[in-house]
Amino acid sequence: xxxxxxxxxxxxxxxxxxxxxxxxxxxxxxxxxxxxxxxxxxxxxxxxxxxxxxxxxxxxxxxxxxxxxxxxxxxxxxxxxxxxxxxxxxxxxxxxxxxxxxxxxxxxxxxxxxxxxxxxxxxxxxxxxxxxxxxxxxxxxxxxxxxxxxxxxxxxxxxxxxxxxxxxxxxxxxxxxxxxxxxxxxxxxxxxxxxxxxxxxxxxxxxxxxxxx
Numbered sequence: 630x631x632x633x634x635x636x637x638x639x640x641x642x643x644x645x646x647x648x649x650x651x652x653x654x655x656x657x658x659x660x661x662x663x664x665x666x667x668x669x670x671x672x673x674x675x676x677x678x679x680x681x682x683x684x685x686x687x688x689x690x691x692x693x694x695x696x697x698x699x700x701x702x703x704x705x706x707x708x709x710x711x712x713x714x715x716x717x718x719x720x721x722x723x724x725x726x727x728x729x730x731x732x733x734x735x736x737x738x739x740x741x742x743x744x745x746x747x748x749x750x751x752x753x754x755x756x757x758x759x760x761x762x763x764x765x766x767x768x769x770x771x772x773x774x775x776x777x778x779x780x781x782x783x784x785x786x787x788x789x790x791x792x793x794x795x796x797x798x799x800x801x802x803x804x805x806x807x808x809x810x811x812x813x814x815x816x817x818x819x820x821x822x823x824x825x826x827x828x829x830x831x832x833x834x835x836x837x838x839x840x841x842x
Contacts, residue, residue, distance in 0.1 A: 646660070661689070661690065661691055662689075664685075664689060666684040666685055666696075668682055668793070670790060670792070672684070673793060674780075674787040674788065674789060674790055675787055675788050675789075675796035676783045676786060676787030676788075677786065677787070678701075678702050678705050678796060678798070679699055679700055679701050679702065679705060679795065679796075680699075680700040680790060680794065680795050680796070681697055681699055681700070681780070681783050681787065681790075682697060682698040682700075683783075684696040684697060684698065686778060686779075686780060687778070690777075692775040692776060692777050693768055694765060694766060694767045694768075694777050695715075695764075695765070695766045695777040695778060695779045695780060696763065696764065696765050697764050697780055697783075698761065698762070698763055698764070699760075699761070699762050700759060700761050701754075701755040701761075701762070702755060702795060703754075703756065703758050704755065705755055706726075706752060706753045706754035706755060707752055707753070708821060708824055708829065709729075709750050709752045709821070709822060709827075709829060710750070710751070710814065710820065710821045710822075711748065711749065711750045711751070711819060711820050711821075712745075712747055712748075712779070712819050713747070713748065713773075713819065713820060714747060714768060714769060714770075714773040714774060714775075714776055715747055715767060715768055715773075715776070715777055715818065716744065716745065716746055716767055716769050717744075717745040717747075717751075717765070717766045717779070718742060718743070718745070718764070718765045718766070718767075719742065719743050719753075719762050719763070720741070720762060720763045720765075721737055721738065721739050721740065721741050721760060721761075721762045722739070722740075722761045722762060722763065723739060723759070723760065724755060724757035724758070724759055724760025724762070725737065725738050725739060725755070725756040725757040725760060726743070726754070726755060726756060726760055726762065727753060727756045728743055728751060728752070728753035729751060729752050729753065730745060730750070731749050731751070737753075746769075747769035747773075748769075750822065759795065764779070766779050774818070776817060776818035777818075778816075778817040778818065779817060779818075779819065781813055781814075781816065782814060782819075785805070785809075785810075785813045786805060786810070
């Protein structure tokens with residue numbers, strides 16, 4: 630099949646966009662540039678037994694959102710944590726999530742979306758052999774800073790993926806100092822409670838999250 634030839638439009642759409650912005654009183658704003666992110670090895674990480682693909686964040690999106698894909702083995706997931714400035718949205722492409730928001734359990738099967746409001750403690754685990762999901766965070770209020778750097782912890786604790794697969798078990802490294810995990814979390818606009826005080830335990834391998842309900 631031959632390639633489709635794209636003719637240059639006779640309309641200057643950039644100028645038309647500018648005119649409409651000015652007509653609505655939006656002046657001096659330089660729009661971001663569009664881009665396409667592909668699911669490639671060079672933007673992928675191995676993190677705590679997971680394959681994470683980073684699609685959009687930082688200056689390219691004006692720090693207004695963060696989009697990544699998680700591929701999560703069964704019973705694996707983060708501890709309770711909070712996003713202080715962003716709403717978080719998960720869409721399950723394959724598999725199944727169990728999520729908790731301030732102790733209330735939510736069932737999130739394939740082809741479902743869960744909205745995790747800014748400022749509410751939450752956590753989740755994969756309830757399938759491997760759950761593939763998209764994550765999107767957006768700044769919750771115009772009064773909040775635009776950080777949207779939820780992948781900072783992945784990059785701090787993880788490593789460059791060597792294949793577009795889940796990492797081998799041997800590749801799951803020992804966790805860094807909890808104080809460093811807390812520091813990186815806070816710098817990225819998140820925080821983790823004192824899990825020892827709360828008695829919360831991660832139940833890897835048996836599907837349980839003791840103290841998590």
